[in-house]
Amino acid sequence: MDDNKTIDQDRIMKINIEEEMKTSYIDYSMSVIVARALPDVRDGFKPVHRRILFGMRGIGNFSNQPYKKCARVVGEVLGKYHPHGDSSVYGALVRMGQSWNMRYTLVDGQGNFGSVDGDSPAAMRYTECRLSKMGEHIMDDIEKDTVDMVNNFDDTLKEPSVMPTKIPNLLVNGGNGIAVGMATNIPTHNLNEVIDGCCAYIDNPDIDLDGLMKYIPAPDFPTGAYIYGLKGVRDAYATGRGRVVMRAKAEIESGDQHDKIVVTEIPYGVNKQQLIEYIADLVKEGKIDGISNVNDETGRQGMRIVVDVRRDANANVILNKLFKMTALQSSFSVNCIALVNGRPRLLTLKDCIKYFVEHRHEVTIRRTQFDLKKAQERAHILEGLIIAVNNIDEVVEIIKGSKTPSDAQRNLEKRFELDEVQSKAIVDMRLGSLTSLQVDKLHAEYDDLMKTIDELQEILNNPERCKQVMKDDLNEVKEKYGDERRTEIIPDEHEFNAEDFYPNDPVVITISHLGYIKRTPLSDFREQARGGVGAKGARTREKDFTEFIYPATMHQTMLFFTRQGRCYWMKCYEIPEGDKNSKGRAIQNLLALEPGDTVNACLRLRANVSDEFLDTHFVVFATKMGLVKKTSLRAYSNPRSKGIIAININEGDEVVDVRLTNGHNELILADRNGRACRFDESNVRTMGRVSTGVRGMMLDDDGEDEVVGMIVVNNPESETVMVVSQSGYGKRSQVEDYRKTHRGGKGVKTLNITDKTGKLVAIKNVTDDNDLMIINKSGIVIRLAVAECRVMGRATQGVRLINLAKKNDVIASVCKVMSSKLEASVEEESRSAWAKTNEEIKSDTASAEPAGDEAETLPDDNDGNESGEGSDAPVDFD
Numbered sequence: 001m002d003d004n005k006t007i008d009q010d011r012i013m014k015i016n017i018e019e020e021m022k023t024s025y026i027d028y029s030m031s032v033i034v035a036r037a038l039p040d041v042r043d044g045f046k047p048v049h050r051r052i053l054f055g056m057r058g059i060g061n062f063s064n065q066p067y068k069k070c071a072r073v074v075g076e077v078l079g080k081y082h083p084h085g086d087s088s089v090y091g092a093l094v095r096m097g098q099s100w101n102m103r104y105t106l107v108d109g110q111g112n113f114g115s116v117d118g119d120s121p122a123a124m125r126y127t128e129c130r131l132s133k134m135g136e137h138i139m140d141d142i143e144k145d146t147v148d149m150v151n152n153f154d155d156t157l158k159e160p161s162v163m164p165t166k167i168p169n170l171l172v173n174g175g176n177g178i179a180v181g182m183a184t185n186i187p188t189h190n191l192n193e194v195i196d197g198c199c200a201y202i203d204n205p206d207i208d209l210d211g212l213m214k215y216i217p218a219p220d221f222p223t224g225a226y227i228y229g230l231k232g233v234r235d236a237y238a239t240g241r242g243r244v245v246m247r248a249k250a251e252i253e254s255g256d257q258h259d260k261i262v263v264t265e266i267p268y269g270v271n272k273q274q275l276i277e278y279i280a281d282l283v284k285e286g287k288i289d290g291i292s293n294v295n296d297e298t299g300r301q302g303m304r305i306v307v308d309v310r311r312d313a314n315a316n317v318i319l320n321k322l323f324k325m326t327a328l329q330s331s332f333s334v335n336c337i338a339l340v341n342g343r344p345r346l347l348t349l350k351d352c353i354k355y356f357v358e359h360r361h362e363v364t365i366r367r368t369q370f371d372l373k374k375a376q377e378r379a380h381i382l383e384g385l386i387i388a389v390n391n392i393d394e395v396v397e398i399i400k401g402s403k404t405p406s407d408a409q410r411n412l413e414k415r416f417e418l419d420e421v422q423s424k425a426i427v428d429m430r431l432g433s434l435t436s437l438q439v440d441k442l443h444a445e446y447d448d449l450m451k452t453i454d455e456l457q458e459i460l461n462n463p464e465r466c467k468q469v470m471k472d473d474l475n476e477v478k479e480k481y482g483d484e485r486r487t488e489i490i491p492d493e494h495e496f497n498a499e500d501f502y503p504n505d506p507v508v509i510t511i512s513h514l515g516y517i518k519r520t521p522l523s524d525f526r527e528q529a530r531g532g533v534g535a536k537g538a539r540t541r542e543k544d545f546t547e548f549i550y551p552a553t554m555h556q557t558m559l560f561f562t563r564q565g566r567c568y569w570m571k572c573y574e575i576p577e578g579d580k581n582s583k584g585r586a587i588q589n590l591l592a593l594e595p596g597d598t599v600n601a602c603l604r605l606r607a608n609v610s611d612e613f614l615d616t617h618f619v620v621f622a623t624k625m626g627l628v629k630k631t632s633l634r635a636y637s638n639p640r641s642k643g644i645i646a647i648n649i650n651e652g653d654e655v656v657d658v659r660l661t662n663g664h665n666e667l668i669l670a671d672r673n674g675r676a677c678r679f680d681e682s683n684v685r686t687m688g689r690v691s692t693g694v695r696g697m698m699l700d701d702d703g704e705d706e707v708v709g710m711i712v713v714n715n716p717e718s719e720t721v722m723v724v725s726q727s728g729y730g731k732r733s734q735v736e737d738y739r740k741t742h743r744g745g746k747g748v749k750t751l752n753i754t755d756k757t758g759k760l761v762a763i764k765n766v767t768d769d770n771d772l773m774i775i776n777k778s779g780i781v782i783r784l785a786v787a788e789c790r791v792m793g794r795a796t797q798g799v800r801l802i803n804l805a806k807k808n809d810v811i812a813s814v815c816k817v818m819s820s821k822l823e824a825s826v827e828e829e830s831r832s833a834w835a836k837t838n839e840e841i842k843s844d845t846a847s848a849e850p851a852g853d854e855a856e857t858l859p860d861d862n863d864g865n866e867s868g869e870g871s872d873a874p875v876d877f878d
Contacts, residue, residue: 384422726758
């Protein structure tokens with residue numbers, strides 16, 4: 001028993017588990033990389049594809065033979081060459097027969113091989129297949145020792161290590177695969193273009209990328225569509241990695257009832273059925289308005305997806321939204337990794353062509369050597385036969401006089417100085433070969449063979465002749481299988497800009513207390529006289545009211561700041577439109593707000609801001625507890641869908657107002673108890689985004705006092721300070737009436753607070769060119785001209801601005817907008833510019849250009865400050 005125990009212990013090997021895990025994983029990963037997941041740069045095949053084609057050739061499953069069951073092919077491959085799952089083999093077989101995946105199919109399939117809608121193929125017992133013509137050409141000359149043959153998995157058969165393909169399959173049909181620690185994704189290309197590029201490289205191995213791109217301008221996908229811009233293509237060709245932007249081919253068909261968007265080609269790799277379902281979901285969720293129906297009318301004539309556009313909608317706008325929000329525009333991320341001498345490498349376009357041409361050179365040399373050897377062997381036999389027929393009588397006598405065929409061979413070798421091969425051919429020669437006609441044929445065949453031998457030796461000895469043979473082989477394939485490019489190229493990438501389709505009209509963005517947002521044309525709010533009762537505003541839910549209103553124009557970007565100090569981005573035209581009586585849409589459906597957080601302030605910004613502007617302007621925050629914080633605008637220049645931290649908020653505090661400054665402005669903070677504190681912006685140092693700020697104003701200790709707003713003073717001589725109280729009273733005062741102090745002070749009285757006026761609710765800096773929009777909690781809206789409010793002392797209680805008809809009603813929000821007269825001229829100018837642009841777009845949707853800088857002609861609410869520096873109103877980027 002002890003002896004057995006000793007034997008068992010002797011069989012146990014102690015190893016380091018860390019080293020064993022490392023070694024085993026590396027072995028596994030290299031096996032996946034080399035033997036399964038990555039294609040070879042020479043023929044563009046993974047082992048499974050190579051084995052499928054070779055197996056089909058082995059059972060005579062050629063293009064001119066009847067179809068065979070796919071199960072028959074899969075069984076052949078599994079049993080002889082590929083000891084893996086049948087589903088992986090069948091999946092690879094099916095993909096080589098799918099015309100929407102392969103630019104040139106290598107398998108001719110019969111039966112259900114799936115569809116572009118993502119339908120699965122039928123089981124392999126139901127489908128049939130055979131090699132396509134091009135699939136056969138992949139294996140041309142394989143019997144001529146052109147490639148190395150290796151043992152299969154059980155060392156009973158031979159299989160090719162690579163295919164002797166005349167077709168640059170890696171580029172032509174592309175490939176994809178996920179290995180361990182790396183992946184590959186190679187687009188398809190046009191055969192004519194790739195072969196022309198290969199021939200150009202053969203002629204000039206020093207050709208650069210620009211030279212190659214004259215022949216191979218971009219990928220060519222089997223599903224057609226457009227390639228939008230060549231920058232990503234050039235990156236992919238130059239480095240092996242890049243992003244190719246693809247866009248569906250779509251046209252707008254005008255009808256009597258409504259317009260239709262008809263899609264006839266979709267980007268490569270897009271599932272048509274999922275695309276249609278996603279468009280329908282966007283319509284149901286209200287993310288795209290103006291679509292009444294989506295139909296798939298694909299038939300024998302080709303693909304046809306029809307999107308019905310409602311009568312009141314602009315088909316160009318809808319198409320632009322579809323490109324932006326769906327896979328009608330998508331990208332192909334090129335990651336050109338393939339095996340080079342058994343090692344994975346990231347390859348440029350020139351690398352791919354270089355290694356294929358080198359492979360073709362090796363195949364050509366080995367094929368030539370094989371043919372030369374066969375020709376020389378045949379010529380050697382013919383030389384003996386010619387000697388025999390020239391001395392036929394003597395040969396017959398020698399054969400007749402020999403006892404056995406072996407003796408006859410030896411006698412002939414001795415008499416005519418022949419070798420064993422020649423003597424055997426003479427002994428085996430048929431009597432019919434002795435006719436004069438056959439003798440002439442022997443001489444003619446020998447002469448032809450000598451010419452062939454000379455040509456083959458010329459190929460081996462003359463590199464230029466070898467290059468010509470390689471080009472002839474490639475051009476032969478091109479003539480047989482080359483076709484026109486399917487994917488059209490739009491060289492200059494021009495993204496469809498939604499601003500091209502919207503007039504830059506002034507709008508009002510309203511946000512309710514419960515978080516419903518909408519945009520309404522400013523013209524919907526007519527001006528009333530001071531002291532009017534206003535008009536009915538938004539229909540809100542019970543206990544809801546419009547809390548914030550912001551002026552903007554359609555092309556501007558809104559930066560939303562929440563109570564808890566986060567910042568979000570959205571274009572004005574992306575905000576759902578509604579009339580002044582509509583409720584709007586929940587802002588949580590548009591912005592990724594955190595639970596319990598709400599929008600509390602906003603800036604409006606113009607796109608394409610210069611670096612100088614970003615570095616010289618600042619975002620200033622005011623909080624309820626009287627803190628202020630100044631941060632460089634550059635910190636907020638990179639939008640993120642989930643928002644960013646804009647300011648660090650203490651417990652119990654919240655953001656009240658946000659303004660844009662130029663670093664040299666004055667700030668005025670106002671509190672509920674009717675006091676205002678004026679100080680220079682320079683008193684607030686610049687801080688990072690994730691900071692709390694410093695004290696800007698000291699509040700009363702009554703437990704109810706809080707900051708209600710902040711204004712930025714740019715021109716004290718032309719601007720006045722407007723304050724509004726809860727009960728609808730307000731007044732204008734000169735800026736100079738407010739004594740300048742240091743930050744952190746109590747400030748001075750800005751409104752005489754009484755029971756009649758109620759607490760202060762808003763502070764704005766205004767001129768006679770402004771209107772005020774006032775909304776109370778019951779939903780009543782009034783728009784009045786600031787010019788009707790006279791300038792008076794800061795310590796007075798002001799005059800009635802709006803008559804609160806309902807008892808206990810109070811002012812909810814105050815907003816400054818441009819005057820109605822100025823708005824009318826701006827709207828007319830904006831619509832004229834947009835109408836001109838819209839006509840240009842309709843003439844050629846695919847090449848729509850931006851609508852120009854009509855937005856630059858719009859005055860903003862900065863009171864004549866065109867740079868947007870230091871105004872109270874939200875500011876545009878220049």
